[in-house]
Amino acid sequence: MSRKVIFLFCALSIFSYFGVIFMVISPLSTTFYSRKYVESYPLRPPSVQWCKQQRWRSPAARGAVALVSFPGSGNTWLRYLLQQLTGIVTGSIYMDYGLRLHGFPAENVSDGSVLVVKTHESPPIEPGRFKAAVLLIRNPRDAILADYNRLHKGHIGTAPKSAFRKRSAERRSTDWSNYVATQLAAWESLHKQWLTQFPGPIHIVFYEVLVNDTRHTLQGILSFLNQTATEDEMNCTLANREGIYRRKKKYNNFDPFTRSMYDELNTVRNKVLKIVLRYQKQHSNVQKSSR
Template structure:
């Protein structure tokens, strides 16, 4: 009887060990709530993602930079893709204030590293209380409609998955962590506005503003602008290689082309908040003309 108990215990330990391994190797699709380190992946299905063709072997900054740069965005704004582009063109790892195990084993070995040994540090939070935490910041802004939708997809299907249509019709239940779609849009629109307001009006360090839509349309110039802000030089060969491999595995494939989950009331609220943030950007430009180069024409092409 004792021997049987020992064998059962040993089997349980082995099963737990392999469960942890599968958890660590879980692909980008199933990383629910992984940004914040407060939840666990809801399944352990393993799949083989295509290998990443890095232009340079990833390395740490050596020596580390004395100045830590934040890469700020609302979730769903393309932060992971921009980190990937920066790692491609520089070969330097990027960090994060979070520990996302799915990302850690899929090209981002510096998850949860926040010092000068990394190129930039991902955050979705407000400016830190400690004034020296980040010497400067790159603020990645995406149209709130697309950003909120992308993060809703992440909550249901991970970094590159897409939520099923049924998810937009479910009502909130107390035992579930995700709110119904209407409540989610209203709540997250307030969060979207607040995050950008704090970094554009309260943060005392220099901020380099990047619009996701412009990054997509003119990746080379936008990436070069970020590198100039970071005072980091790359060769034309390195830039060409990064652009040739710019898609990677970190951009969500669009689905439900015939389905629009936003109502007319939602669009009205989205437009109001978007315009308020654009006004903040223009005001920031007036106050820091050497940091932001944004024309009226640009505002018509973004967000």
């Protein structure tokens, strides 16, 4: 083999090696969120003012608690609030480099060293993967719209109006209408699976209640997680509740949902609410009988 061939082979190997490293450490490489997510942040993003110094739990053997939600339901915002209140980092089954750069150092950590673990997936098959779960439920209309915005402009941006009018390849329907249909089915399936198949205890949180009564909702979550917080810590969290993780409403007089979409949204939402009520009734009876 000639020296020229050997040289080219070595150069190619070195290039490939460092190329892989660059992809791993680059904030533009994610396993769940698109490149647009990172690009949606300003070059110099606002710094997060934490109420407490962030730390990891110890020991890690206590077991992991899932923070379950459908995409667009406020998972990132609730993680932020919990980190503000407890000072304990929250994890995720995903590796989102954008979030890791903006206040969530435990991305891709899903063990007991973190307070809760973000997931948008079905209950895991592995027994004992999660010992308990916090299930965050948001109105499917708002969750689907929020996630559609995320796909186009990341966690804090809003999709342009043109994105809701773009036609599919068959020209028979819009990308938006197809997206609503598929995501509504996924919204129903996710909540139904966790409420009927997960063997551990579940604490149910409604996003709308979290927004309107943040204090008592957070207190309920703390109790479920066996955590405590002082009044000063709670007041600091509430004073900094917005952070940089809540999307600002851009269009005041624009509704992308049609009447038929609303009919389907209400039908599915009511089906899931019935499952929620059934779950709460069953487990309320279990708690009473165990006293």
